[in-house]
Amino acid sequence: xxxxxxxxxxxxxxxxxxxxxxxxxxFHVSEKGVDVSFAFTDKTxxxxxxxxxxxxxxxxxxxxxxxxxxxxxxxxxxxxxxxMNSFDFVRRSLTEVKISINGRFHxxxxxxxxxxxxxxxxxxxxxxxxxxxxxxxxxxxxxxxSSDNPEGITINNGERGDGIKSVGAERGQHSISVNFIPPxxxxxxxxxxxxxxxxxxxxxxxxxxxxxxxxYHVSREGDExxxxxxxxxGWEPKPDTLFLKFLFRxxxxxxxxxxxxxxxxxxxxxxxxTPFMESRWSxxx
Numbered sequence: 001x002x003x004x005x006x007x008x009x010x011x012x013x014x015x016x017x018x019x020x021x022x023x024x025x026x027f028h029v030s031e032k033g034v035d036v037s038f039a040f041t042d043k044t045x046x047x048x049x050x051x052x053x054x055x056x057x058x059x060x061x062x063x064x065x066x067x068x069x070x071x072x073x074x075x076x077x078x079x080x081x082x083x084m085n086s087f088d089f090v091r092r093s094l095t096e097v098k099i100s101i102n103g104r105f106h107x108x109x110x111x112x113x114x115x116x117x118x119x120x121x122x123x124x125x126x127x128x129x130x131x132x133x134x135x136x137x138x139x140x141x142x143x144x145x146s147s148d149n150p151e152g153i154t155i156n157n158g159e160r161g162d163g164i165k166s167v168g169a170e171r172g173q174h175s176i177s178v179n180f181i182p183p184x185x186x187x188x189x190x191x192x193x194x195x196x197x198x199x200x201x202x203x204x205x206x207x208x209x210x211x212x213x214x215x216y217h218v219s220r221e222g223d224e225x226x227x228x229x230x231x232x233x234g235w236e237p238k239p240d241t242l243f244l245k246f247l248f249r250x251x252x253x254x255x256x257x258x259x260x261x262x263x264x265x266x267x268x269x270x271x272x273x274t275p276f277m278e279s280r281w282s283x284x285x
Contacts, residue, residue, distance in 0.1 A: 009073055022040050026038075032054050033060050037050065048101050052123065054095045056095065061088075065126075070082075073283065081131075090124070091118045108121045130174040166178060166179045182196075187275070197218070209238070225268075228263070237254070262282050264279065
């Protein structure tokens with residue numbers, strides 16, 4: 001996961017970054033829900049305290065969500081595939097909530113619809129996340145792929161060596177793969193005045209996470225290679241309840257925000273030199 005020191009993944013990026021200890025903080029999730037507590041002093045000197053304890057005997061029914069954090073980015077440098085597994089909302093019944101800012105208590109926002117028969121707050125949580133910064137913008141030489149570098153990433157070149165069929169990465173119990181149909185071509189073997197296109201599908205090893213799909217286009221003119229990728233299919237979730245089916249239909253942002261992302265690259269091959277690439281992300285307004 002490359003660094004995003006400017007936090008361009010959200011809105012206009014970083015305003016202030018303040019690292020503050022939170023002694024005694026904890027975050028636990030069980031079948032009854034969440035049990036969380038933390039306190040800190042904000043940059044203006046106000047004391048902030050949060051404590052939430054769900055005590056409902058009914059077990060929760062968490063689901064998987066592709067976090068739409070990238071929907072607000074104005075200057076993206078990658079596609080944020082941020083999957084929130086075991087994601088859920090805090091239930092209102094039998095829940096202790098304390099939100100205090102500078103000694104003043106605040107009421108949490110209420111979600112307008114029930115979830116699985118329970119009234120809920122607009123507070124949500126996940127204790128099983130998988131965050132992938134896909135295809136980060138890059139300017140520099142392209143080094144030949146080695147199985148030793150980068151760590152945790154594998155490439156399937158296909159049995160006939162006809163291009164890259166898939167690219168995968170894993171961390172802990174989570175893994176992600178990008179499959180190309182047809183295989184993504186080896187750019188140094190691409191003939192002059194050739195243009196190819198295909199589709200890609202981004203999936204994880206958890207069926208509930210659904211998939212992100214899109215198109216790619218590769219062309220060559222002389223010693224220059226142009227590549228474009230567009231997640232035009234958006235996110236296709238796998239809802240398993242009527243509520244989730246309604247939610248993902250009613251709030252199209254969850255499914256459609258990846259469609260606004262476009263990646264483009266220009267690669268100069270040169271004569272005997274290492275290929276040099278300039279790539280960037282942009283968003284459709």
